[in-house]
Every structure is written in structure tokens, then in C-alpha cells.
């Protein structure tokens with residue numbers, strides 16, 4: 001009985017497949033291998049890690065802590081968040097509480113009654129730019145002292161690192177680099193010091209490696225072995241659609257499921273779920289149970305590709321702004337739109353963009369990402385994939401959507417007649 005996913009991460013009876021992935025990650029946690037789960041957004045990283053922790057707790061071997069750093073502004077925030085999420089680990093929490101005794105004193109015996117967010121505010125007040133490394137060490141030491149080994153999951157770490165590194169325009173500043181360096185060294189040191197006692201599993205919807213590469217800080221990621229989470233292959237996605245149809249009493253023939261997956265090209269779990277959900281809505285409106293090929297086609301064209309209300313696809317754009325800033329975002333937008341309109345981006349076009357944007361960046365001053373930095377991020381974060389001597393969109397859905405959204409009046413900045421096949425599309 002597979003339930004529909006909704007808009008957040010899933011676990012338990014909404015969680016489908018990923019059995020091999022879970023097995024591999026279980027082994028890694030048992031072996032104490034710090035892991036960095038990488039995949040583009042909406043691939044199911046958070047769900048996978050949540051489900052992993054759920055099963056680890058069920059197995060009784062581990063204590064688990066899940067920390068989300070999406071909203072953390074600095075290392076002090078990250079440490080306060082980690083401390084407060086460790087509250088359910090009883091032995092560890094007593095030690096953390098003791099470490100913050102002077103701050104928690106005013107609360108008296110009512111710590112138990114505080115909500116997570118109130119408690120976090122209190123703890124945060126005791127951490128500052130000077131003492132965060134010591135405070136952080138104490139939190140790690142408290143966790144490491146637990147009777148059972150601890151799996152510490154840290155979600156959206158790259159967002160924090162990105163925030164530390166860059167100013168508002170997306171340029172890496174010397175101070176930002178220093179701060180990110182300090183934070184990542186601290187994390188690495190703790191990862192090494194408590195190997196076996198605490199195993200970290202990091203994940204995030206933007207790639208950590210390209211960020212660190214841009215900042216010249218790649219060495220900090222070397223205690224983490226990467227685990228690349230792939231999209232579902234077509235057969236898995238087809239079974240997911242069939243199971244969803246079964247649970248929700250929709251008659252969805254196999255051939256239509258397959259056609260739906262072909263349109264997506266890359267079966268990102270969230271897109272599979274979204275496609276089913278929209279199809280389900282259409283059938284309910286029509287008062288029917290049986291889906292036809294035409295239903296699937298119409299839902300794709302009018303719902304999946306609609307510019308309005310597609311916050312999830314819109315997100316692909318917003319992320320670029322976050323990661324690349326005002327300096328790099330236009331480069332990425334240009335490259336993506338040219339690729340969507342032409343169906344591919346060949347080596348010649350890349351050379352032209354390199355020349356064009358290098359000249360443009362020379363006028364704007366140093367510090368912004370280069371065309372090659374941008375391409376690396378687009379590849380790493382799953383927008384593009386290599387094809388022949390160039391690139392194409394990994395996802396058929398994103399390609400079609402992007403072309404609809406930006407392709408209409410697009411004129412490439414380097415347009416001097418080089419686009420051979422694409423002009424009429």
C-alpha cells in the first residue's frame with residue numbers, strides 16, 4: 001500500500017524501493033564511514049536518510065540525530081541546532097545540558113517543557129563567534145559518550161557553506177573563505193576524532209564538491225566518501241506508478257506508466273510522484289477511474305509543463321541564483337536556455353561562451369564563477385549531462401519546461417549565426 005508523497009520527504013509506507021541504497025548505507029554506518037550523499041534536488045536524499053535513520057533506530061544498534069542546516073546562518077547556529085536535535089539521545093543530552101548549565105540556569109527545572117525552537121534560542125545565546133569551536137567540540141564529545149554508536153545526519157550542509165563563503169552577489173570573499181575553512185576544518189577534526197563513535201551522513205540539494213572546488217577547499221571533503229544517489233531506473237519508476245495507482249484505485253495500464261516515464265526521461269522520484277498526483281486529480285475531476293494515453297499526454301502538457309504553479313521546477317532556477325549569485329546566474333541561464341532551445345549544447349558553443357563571458361567578467365572584476373565553474377555545477381547538480389561532444393538536459397521534463405519558460409523570445413548573447421539546427425525550433 002504505497003501512499004502518495006505530498007510535498008515533503010517521505011518514510012515508512014510512503015517510501016518506495018531504494019532497498020539496495022539503504023543496504024549500502026547501513027553497511028557504511030556500521031563500518032563508521034562518513035558519507036556524503038550527493039544528488040540533484042528532489043531525488044529523495046532527505047527521504048533516504050530519514051528512512052535509514054528510522055530503520056537504524058528500529059534495529060536498536062544506533063542512536064540517531066537528524067540536523068537540518070537549511071536555515072543556519074553561521075557555525076554557531078549549526079552547533080545550536082545540533083545540540084538541540086541531540087535532546088532525544090538521553091545520555092548525551094545530560095552532558096550537553098551540563099555544558100550549558102550557566103545559560104540554562106535561568107530556565108531552572110523547566111528545560112523539559114521548552115519547545116525545540118525555544119531551547120535552541122537559549123542554547124544559541126551561549127555560543128558566539130569566539131567560542132563556537134569549543135562549544136561544538138563539547139557537543140560532539142557528548143554524543144560520542146553514548147552507550148551506542150551515533151549516526152549524525154546533517155542535511156543541507158552545502159547551503160550553510162555557500163552562505164559562509166559568499167557575499168550577496170555570489171562572490172567568494174576572503175573573510176567568507178576563512179570562515180568556511182574554519183567550520184569545515186572543525187567538522188573534519190571532529191569526524192576524525194570520534195571515528196567509530198559518531199558516523200556522519202551529510203546530504204544537500206546543492207553539491208558540496210563544486211563549491212569547495214571553487215573556493216580551493218576541496219581537501220575538507222576528503223573524510224567523507226561520496227555516495228551518488230541515482231534517479232530510479234525506468235522499471236522501478238513504472239512499478240512505483242503501478243503501486244500508487246493500486247493504492248488510490250486508479251486503473252493505469254503498464255504501457256501508459258512506461259510512456260509517462262519516457263517523457264520524464266530521468267525518473268526523479270518527486271517528478272514521478274507529481275505526475276501521478278496530477279493525473280489522479282484529473283481523473284477525480286472527470287469522475288473516472290481508468291486513465292487513457294490522452295490523459296497522460298494532457299496532464300504532461302498542461303499541468304507538468306505549466307509555468308504557473310510549478311514551484312518545484314521554479315526551484316531549479318532559484319537554486320542557481322543561490323549558488324551562483326548575481327555574477328554567475330546569468331551565465332547559467334544563458335547556457336541552459338540555449339541548450340533547451342537547441343536540444344543540445346555542442347563544444348563549439350561552449351568555446352564561444354567561454355570567450356564571451358571571460359571578456360565580460362574581465363570588465364566586472366575578479367571573483368565571479370567562470371563558464372567552466374558554472375558547467376561543473378550544472379553537471380554536478382543534475383541539470384545537464386554529457387552527450388557526444390557536448391551536453392543536454394538530463395531531465396526531459398526540465399528541458400521541456402525550461403524551453404516553454406525561457407525559449408520563446410530567446411536570443412543568444414553570442415548569436416552570430418553559429419546555431420545551425422536550432423533556430424527554427
Ligand SMILES: Nc1ncnc2c1ncn2[C@@H]1O[C@H](COP(=O)(O)OP(=O)(O)O)[C@@H](O)[C@H]1O
Nearest residue numbers: 005008015016042043044045046047269270273
Ligand atoms: N523513496 C521514495 N519513495 C517515494 N517517493 C519518494 C522517494 N524519495 C523521494 N520521493 C518523492 O520525492 C519528494 C522529494 O523527496 P526529498 O527526500 O525531499 O528529496 P531531496 O531531499 O533529494 O530534495 C518526496 O516528497 C516524494 O514525493
Ligand SMILES: [Mg+2]
Nearest residue numbers: 045046047205
Ligand atoms: Mg532534502
